[in-house]
Amino acid sequence: MTFWIVTFALALMVSALLILVLIRGGGGKTGDGADGGLAAGVEPAAAFDLQVYRDQLRDVDRDLTRGVIGKQDAERVRIEISRRILAADARVQDATPRQDQPRGPAWVMAVVLAVVVIAGSVVLYRGLGAPGYGDLSLSRRIDLATQARETRPSQEQAEAQLPPAQPADLDDGYKALIDQLRAKVASHPGDLQGQVLLAHHEAKSGDFVAAHRAQAQVIALMGDTAGAREQAEYGELLIVAAGGYVSPEAETALRTALEQEPDQGPSRYYWGLMLGQTGRPDLAFRVWERTLRRGPADAPWLAPIRGQIEEMAWRAGVEYTLPDPPSVAPPLAPPLAPALAGPSAGDVAAAADMSAEDRQALIRSMVERLSGRLADEGGSPAEWARLIGALGVLGDATRAQTIYDEAQTKFAGNETALSELASAARRAGLTP
16 A cells, blocks of 8 residues: 555656646746836846846936936936836836736646546556565565465366366277276286386376376385386376476475485476476576586486576576587487387287286396397487396396496496486395
């Protein structure tokens, strides 16, 4: 309310000044030539001359009384001065507005200007300002951001507000295979490999709600061996299922991943996104800027950061210029092999009907194919990490250690890759 009082007071002051100028310019009293009263605003030179001539008349009378000049000379001087007084008074009258000059138009214009100033101020502020939004100190803004973060909608509430997801365009055969996998996992909920396959293929089919539920089961079954990658994948599935919104449940998954691997790229991207959504663009910018500097240049999570970091910097009040990408970017990692991205449709069908021993043999054959391809063609750190983790699941610790040692040599000096490999080694039980 105080703001509006001050606003109206300022508008009224400006309007009053404009009205005063218009009314003064629209008319005024003229002075009486005989009395010597002159209105303000008459011609300054003529008014000054008139006063000088009157003083000269008084001087002539004084000189005559003292005998300085004779009567004839005094009369001649009076006539000349009177002639000059009449001429000066005529100039004053010509320059002075008449008393009967109409003031109606001036008042109308004054009222119009007052309405324009006051109403225009209100309309302009309503369009450019923030009515009802009080002045907030930095500490108050931080408190509000913390409150918004603590009271934001849950994952379930966010999903309920979204329209039904459109299923992916899949062929009927693949849909049938996914239905078989769902039925198999429903009858054996403790099957870790089945839950892993289900999470992947639910996401591939576009049902991210079912995908994050399956991934939650994966983490529950893995227990303490669930690493940063599993937590990050779970958080990402939650975020995608909520339409890009980072819910408290997704935040928990991301925090767990970052506690295990502080430089886990995807989690850092989504963590910055969460900070931006909850009113802390300053912290979001810091997270993204550090992640962008650390690279690597071909990391898939850097593209969305580059696309949003300048806007985040603007929101944080930071002057920031996005650095140019490398002129020759390192080649992107080749597409993940089927064993990494998930078994093929045929593998799903086979795994759904196999016994646990047969399924283990199928997984081993896929691991062998991946191992052979990495030995012949090489691959990304993620592929080597997946191979180490798969060998750990199969119980082949000796071979997993050999692959881990080879990968460490191959990616020596790449701290991000070594961190990812170390995480896989821990999940495989190779390191404490």
